[in-house]
Amino acid sequence: PLIDLVVDSATRVVDSRVDSLLFPLLLYIDSMVVLAAGVVTKSGKGLMSRQFVDMSRVRIEGLLAAFPKLVTAERQHTYVETDSIRYLYQPMESMYLVLVTNKSSNILEDLETLRLLGKVVTDFVLPLEEEYVAAAAFDLIFAFDEVVTLGGHKENVTSGQVRQNIEMESHEEKLHKMIIQSKINETKDVMKKKAMEIERQKLDAGRSGRPGMGYTGGVSSGDGMGMGGMPQSYGRPDTTPSYGGMGMQSAASTVPTTGKSIGRKGMKLGGKPGGASMLASLKAEGETVEDIVGGAAAAAVPVEMPKEPVFVTIEEKLSVALNKDGGVEGMEVAGSMSLLVNGEGENQCVKVLLDGAPAPGYQFKTHPNIDKNLYSSEHVLGLKDPSRPFPTGAPLGVLKWRYQSMDESDIPLTVNCWPSVSGGQSYINIEYECTASFDLHDVRIVVPLPALAAPPHVNQIDGDHQYDARKSVWIWKIDLLDQDNSSGSAEFVIPAADASAFFPIQVSFSAQKTLCDLKIAQVVGAITGDQIKFGIKQSLVTESYVIE
Secondary structure, rough: OOHHHHHHHHHHHHHHHHHHHHHHHHHHHHHHOOOEEEEOOOOEEEEEEOOOOOHHHHHHHHHHHHHHHHHHOOOOOOOEEOEEEEEEEEEEOEEEEEEEOOOOOOOHHHHHHHHHHHHHHHHHOOOOOHHHHOOOHHHHHHHHHHEEEEOOOOOOOHHHHHHHHHHHOOOOHHHHHHHHHHHHHHHHHHHHHHHHHHHHHHHHHHOOOOOOOOOOOOOOOOOOOOOHEEEEOOOOEEEEEEEEOOEEEEOOOOOOOOOOOOOOOOOOOOOOOOHHHHHHHHHHHHHHOOOOOHHHHHHHOOOOOOOOOOOOOEEEEEEEEOOOOOOOOOOOOEEEEEEOOOHHHHHHHEEEEEEEOOOOEEEEEOOEOOOOHHHHHEEEEEEEOOOOOOOOOOOOOEEEEEEEEOHHHHOOEEEEEEEEEHHHHHHHHEEEEOOOOOOEEEEEEEEEEEOOOOOOOOEEEEEEEEEEOOOEEEEEEEEEEOOOEEEEEEEEEEEEEOOHHHHEEEEEEOOOOOOOOEEEEEEOOOOOOOOHHHHHHHEEEEEEEEEO
């Protein structure tokens, strides 16, 4: 017993000494953690961040904002340190992937964590741009949680395992979706069979001169008895087609010769001018309403095909962004040329001779089947194989171009807005100036307005105007801009409002000329060299013109 007591006492002493040695070591290991991981721009703007320890939003935003100031161009390392924080970072295009740790953390393990997080970011975000990072922020947060635990310790996983865990593919879920889809397909098949059966019954009823199933008139033509057992005589067989596939027919399809009509009168189409009054009220509110009959007749008119053997279409789309102070944010012109060949035989093999060299500043690209060397040296558009015919009956794009500029003089139409407040009212002055060498058609300048109880009061305007109360916008309309009215102004008044309420202003117009001014000298046969008659159409439209 004495020996056992001595051994037990010695064991207790050893255990206490081991605990006293291990406790600081455990505290040190617990302090080796990753505090946060995030993606920031080079200016310090945080795009997304995941904190693995208890940390306020203000603190993490301050840490991420201070990081770019610590990185210098001559630094060769991928980490920087402060008094209490260590940043490990990896450049990613115009951004940084940043790992925030304490200074006692194992830097080798943190570098491995940073490398794995870099693979995760490139797996979930492509391309590496700010808007795509912001859009995939939640996916990145979930992926970061798979790499680093909530306490800040790295998990032993690979990028493939992270992707698999995030996708969370379930065999049971796939099987359930397949069952649901099979039920949907089966229901569609039943619906098709029912529809075919109804159509077949209608055809059989039409051959026998009797209405098919679903006949909802007040007279039964099956056994000579009306509703309620009242005897009726037959009218003429129904020849009015049904609408909507539901068997509902016009009330005038069967006209009884004897007996009284039963029940109330049905809805009579076109009997009262209620529809016309509704259209008139919509027009009064500024909505664009077309006559149904006129629209149907217009839709029935076939589009005329060009009669020329070759027809050339040149189109340009203009995109402009201006700021409200008058500066140019950007301008882009995207153009294309297409050929429509209607000839036969050798007339399908053609070449287009351009008049002069391409306009300077424009970037041109030809179709892959066009001979680039011939175009570069002689400004001729022709196929690589001259004996190969152009496809007929459908236009084929042969040339595209693009032009970008920050010069205000390149913009064909400039618009400026000057809102001011005086005496409890806002005075909005708008002016335009057309610098194009050709006419502009259907010019529309749309100014957003705050909610108003009454339309704006227009003091002066060059052209017409319209107030759309539904959309709360004021529209300045100019049907034609030429040399006689190349500049103009307008002024209207509304109750006092903030100047930002009148932006963004949207502008639209069209023209029958193009900014590139691409000219065609002639069209010749690629084999014979003879001139071929051709037609041409040029158009310029605004794809986006915003002042904000």
